[in-house]
Amino acid sequence: MSCEYCRQIGGRHDNRCPLAPESRTNHYCSICNQGIQNGEEYIKNDDCEYAHWECVDYTRDLIEFLGYDVKKMEDYKM
Numbered sequence: 001m002s003c004e005y006c007r008q009i010g011g012r013h014d015n016r017c018p019l020a021p022e023s024r025t026n027h028y029c030s031i032c033n034q035g036i037q038n039g040e041e042y043i044k045n046d047d048c049e050y051a052h053w054e055c056v057d058y059t060r061d062l063i064e065f066l067g068y069d070v071k072k073m074e075d076y077k078m
């Protein structure tokens with residue numbers, strides 16, 4: 001049986017697969033509903049919703065004008 005997300009077989013998952021045990025993301029993109037992985041750029045709004053930078057339809061200038069920062073997801077210190 002292959003994974004419906006990453007198509008790996010035998011219970012293995014690609015690193016970017018939402019079911020991968022090593023994907024420890026705590027934040028999910030409110031646009032595509034995928035986890036925001038370490039190293040990916042994201043923005044966060046005042047409602048504490050996250051979105052991938054790639055998923056939002058804004059220019060970086062507009063984001064800065066609105067007072068948001070484009071941040072990069074860093075490794076969590078467990």
Ligand SMILES: [Zn+2]
Nearest residue numbers: 003006013017
């Ligand atoms: Zn998978």
Ligand SMILES: [Zn+2]
Nearest residue numbers: 029032052055
């Ligand atoms: Zn997204």
